[in-house]
Amino acid sequence: MRSIVRPATPDVPAPIRIVCLPGAYDTAERFVAAGFDAVVRARRLPIDLVFVDPELKHLADRSVREELRREHILPARTEGCRSLWLAGISLGGFIALDYAAAHPGDLDGVCLLAPYLGNRMVTREMAGGPAPAGSAMGALAESEEERRIWRFIRDRPGGTPPLHLGYGRQDRFAPAHGLMARSLPPDAVDVAPGGHDWETWTRLWENFLASRFT
Numbered sequence: 523m524r525s526i527v528r529p530a531t532p533d534v535p536a537p538i539r540i541v542c543l544p545g546a547y548d549t550a551e552r553f554v555a556a557g558f559d560a561v562v563r564a565r566r567l568p569i570d571l572v573f574v575d576p577e578l579k580h581l582a583d584r585s586v587r588e589e590l591r592r593e594h595i596l597p598a599r600t601e602g603c604r605s606l607w608l609a610g611i612s613l614g615g616f617i618a619l620d621y622a623a624a625h626p627g628d629l630d631g632v633c634l635l636a637p638y639l640g641n642r643m644v645t646r647e648m649a650g651g652p653a654p655a656g657s658a659m660g661a662l663a664e665s666e667e668e669r670r671i672w673r674f675i676r677d678r679p680g681g682t683p684p685l686h687l688g689y690g691r692q693d694r695f696a697p698a699h700g701l702m703a704r705s706l707p708p709d710a711v712d713v714a715p716g717g718h719d720w721e722t723w724t725r726l727w728e729n730f731l732a733s734r735f736t
Contacts, residue, residue, distance in 0.1 A: 523589050526550045528559040528571040536570040538735065539603040540633070541594050543574055545612030550575045556720045561728050567735050570603070576617065587621050595621075595628050609633035611723055616640075616671065622683055623674035629683040633730050635723045636689045639698040640668030676705050686734065688726035690716035709733070 530536040542553055550573035553559070562569050572594060576586045590608075598606050608629055610618035615637025622632050643665065675685070687706055689699040691713055703711045712729050716722030 523577060523586075523593050524550065524575040525594070526554060526573040528554070528562070528573070530562070530568050530570055535601045535603060536568045537603065538567070538569045538605040538607070539572065539598050540569055540607040540609050541572045541574060541590070541598070543576065543608070543610040543614030543617050545614050545638075548611070548614075552720065556724045558724070558727055561724075561731060565731060565736060567731065569731075569735065576614075586617055587624055590617075590621055591625060591628065595625070605630045607631045607633055609635070610637060611635045612718065613638050619671045619674065620667070622685075623671060623678075626678060626682055631684045631686065631734070633686045634688070635726050635730075636693050636695060636699070636718055637687070637702075638695065639702060640671065641665065675702055681707075684710065686710050686712070686730055688712040688714070688723075688730060690714055690718065690722040690726075692717045693722070694718055 542550075542558065544550065544552055553571075553573040558573070559571050562571060574590070574594065576589070595606065595608075606629055608618045608621060609632070610616070612635075615634040616639065618632050618634060619637065622629055685706055687699065687702060687710060689696060689712075692715070693699065695718065703713075712726055712733070714722060714725050714729065716725065
């Protein structure tokens with residue numbers, strides 16, 4: 523799994539590490555181009571950043587979760603990382619939630635920026651609306667995976683790991699984000715002007731760092 527590492531201090535592991543997952547059709551380089559690492563450096567935060575490029579084959583066969591664990595999450599702990607976060611944008615947010623649901627004890631937090639949260643059929647069910655005919659639970663593997671993510675958001679024991687949700691008010695996924703926000707503490711939700719784009723996500727990233735690490 524290809525990655526770009528931006529350490530706080532060369533050759534010295536920082537106490538905090540954030541592993542970042544891009545959205546569909548984006549790459550690790552987009553985080554750098556958007557200034558995600560520049561913001562951390564400007565604030566002089568003790569955070570090592572790892573921008574990951576999941577391979578298409580791992581997305582297709584759902585092995586991305588275990589690849590992340592083997593290549594990035596477990597090694598971070600052996601290298602002395604004390605606070606480990608997973609961050610994801612759009613589809614990367616869905617992957618981050620999937621990982622947290624499977625391995626909640628691995629992470630100290632999850633930052634979700636405009637996460638993809640499933641198809642409209644599933645989000646309507648989660649909002650308490652009637653399911654379309656023929657959409658019984660488990661009928662489609664993809665839909666069942668999405669339902670499992672929603673159950674994790676709603677029912678995770680002790681609120682572990684903590685979730686931070688940021689999204690643009692004009693984002694096309696904003697209705698689903700608003701539904702998710704109901705299951706989170708108010709201070710864990712950040713809504714900013716903007717849509718489903720890097721300009722908005724960079725602003726939300728800056729807000730996240732300010733709220734959690736300064």
